[in-house]
Amino acid sequence: MKKIQIIEASKHVGEKVRIGAWIANKRSSGKIAFLNLRDGSAFFQGVVVKSEVSEEVFQTAKNITQESSVWVEGTIQEDTRSKFGYEIHVDSLEVIGESVDYPITPKEHGTEFLMDNRHLWLRSSKQHAVMQVRNEIIRATYEFYNKEGFTKIDPPILTGSAAENTTELFHTEYFDRDAFLSQSGQLYMEAGAMALGKVFSFGPTFRAEKSKTRRHLIEFWMIEPEMAFMDQDDSLEIQEKYVAYLVQSVLDNCDHALDVLERDKDLLRKYTSLPYPRISYDEAIELLNKNDFDVTWGEDFGSPEETFIAEQFDKPVFILNYPKAIKPFYMKPHPTREDIVLCADLIAPEGYGEIIGGSQREDDYDALRKQLEAFDLDVSEYEWYLDLRKYGSVPHSGFGLGLERTVTWISGTEHIREAIPFPRLLNRIYP
Template sequence: MEKIRIIEASKHIGEMVRIGGWISNKRSSGKIAFLQLRDGSAYFQGVVVKSEVEESIFDLAKSLTQESSVWVTGIIQEDTRSKFGYEIHVKEIEVIGESKDYPITPKEHGTEFLMDHRHLWLRSSKQHAIMQIRNEVIRATYEFFNNEGFLKVDPPILTGNAAEDTTELFHTQYFEYDAFLSQSGQLYMEAAAMALGKVFSFGPTFRAEKSKTRRHLIEFWMIEPEMAFMDQNESLEIQEKYVAYLVQNVLDNCDMALDILERDKELLKKYTTLPYPRISYDEAVDLLQNNDFDIEWGEDFGSPQETFIANQYDQPVFILNYPKAIKPFYMKPHPDRDDVVLCADMIAPEGYGEIIGGSQREDDYEALQTQLEKHGLDIKDYDWYLDLRRYGSVPHSGFGLGLERTITWLSGTEHIREAIPFPRLLNRIYP
């Protein structure tokens, strides 16, 4: 008898198999018990017919409690009534671990209660579906960049300097040195690009930003490609190709997860069509002012402004060339204007906000040194970064995609906290 996972059921129709799983729910009549089984790979139904099993097995099936773990032995059958398409006709049940008074019941629970029990809430079908989409985005990311000729490089998590706003850094003591948790691997990825051409990183980043919005986490994961000999326009083409690839792979490989989440697949399909629309920062400000938004040129966009701009399009939209004053020191100025830089944010549709930020990097030594000084940064801390401009500098560009924001959008989830297994929020570090 073969031990299988639920997801493998289609390969074993008519066979007697053994499956280890948990009881997510159950119901019974006088002659049949229906067990909702999950094993981490999928959910399906176990059918226990009183006339086909020993009396003790049927009594056990009726007495099983929510989230008890079991071994079930039975025959896989097709089930045309379910989306999964298969079920198991149970012949034997063995309890592995009993579950008593499971705290998360089918009734409604508050957000704080579910966050306090996140270690158990992950077992729900909705969370399982979101984690499947997260896994697919990660898998497709590696596949995309490998296919495009990128090398994976791992920047350090402990750093001695800031990539962006120094007020958002988590400080720690590194023996006799001051150190910080990484807010971005970008500066190190630029060094890697000068050595290896096209590179990408995928790892955790940290922002000590005291924000409570549905778009913000304290700890999150970023995909950060850097590309030598590439300008901003070429980088935009990579960005939209990458995002469309992610959407298509989620559609291809997460069909059941999207159904569980009741995600509109036809809407997602629109996001695979390229190119994505582009609008300049100047045009975006005009659009907002003409629609009664109180905003002046030079201000950054907040969530309401981004949502309004995104709603003018059926796809993700790039906002190009923001004012230099509100962007980091490393961005290259526009060749025809000194007040804006060669950068772009990709804004996701449906109110999900920015999912990518990118730019062409400043490749001139003296210009970069001047910008570091203007931002009040210690030149000695960035001497190694300036070396990249001393020794064979080239035009180069890069971007960062926020994994959790992207998953929130693709899954149609309201809050970013659902897109990571154990969210770290302003007032939450448990569990």
């Protein structure tokens, strides 16, 4: 008898198979028991008919508890009533590990309770579907950058300097000196681009930002490409192509997960159409002021402003060329205006906010050194970074995409805490 995973059921219709699974839920009557089975690949129904199995098997099915683990043997059949489309008619049921008083029952539970039991909440069908979408985005990311001729570079997690705001760094000791958990791999990726042309990183980043919004995590994952001989316009083309590729990959490979999440697939398909609209920061300020937002030039946008701007378009939208004063030291000034820089944020539709931040990098040695001094940064900590402008400097650009924000948007999930297996929030480091 062949041992299979639930996700493979369509290939074994009419065959007798063996599956290792957990009991997600069950219901039974005097003559039939329905077991909601999950094995990590998918969920489907096991049907146990009293007249077709031994009394021992039927009593086991009738009395088995939620999240007990089992070996199931039976015949795969089509099930047109379910979204999954298949079920197993059970002949044999063997308990592997009994589950007693499983805390997450089919009733409603509060968010804090579910977060305290995140290690168990991950087993639910919705959380399972979100993790499938996350996995597909990760898989598609590697596929996209490999196709585009990028080389993966792994920047360090422990660093001696900041890429952006030093107040958002987690401090630690590195033997006899200070060190910090990385808030971005970007500076190191620039070195990689000078060596390999087009590179990307994919790793954890940390922000000691005391924020409780539905868009923020303390620890999250970033995809950070960096490209030599590319200006900001070149970078924008890569960004929109990449995001459309991710959405299409999820549509192609996570159909059932999107059904579980009740995600509007027709809406997602709109996001695969290129190009994405673009609006300058100046135009965004004008748009907001005309619609009763109290925002003055030089201020950054918050969630309400980003959501309103996104609502004016039916696809992700780039906001271009923010004021120099509110952006990091490494961004290149606009060629005709010193008060703005060559940068862009990509704002996702449906109120999900910024998913990408990117810019053309300052490639002039003297100008970058002045910026470091203006930001009151220790220039000696950045000598290696300045070297990139001393030895064959070229125009180069890059960006960072937040994995969890992208998962939240594509999956249609309300809060970013569900887009990562074990979220680290302002007041949560358990479990």
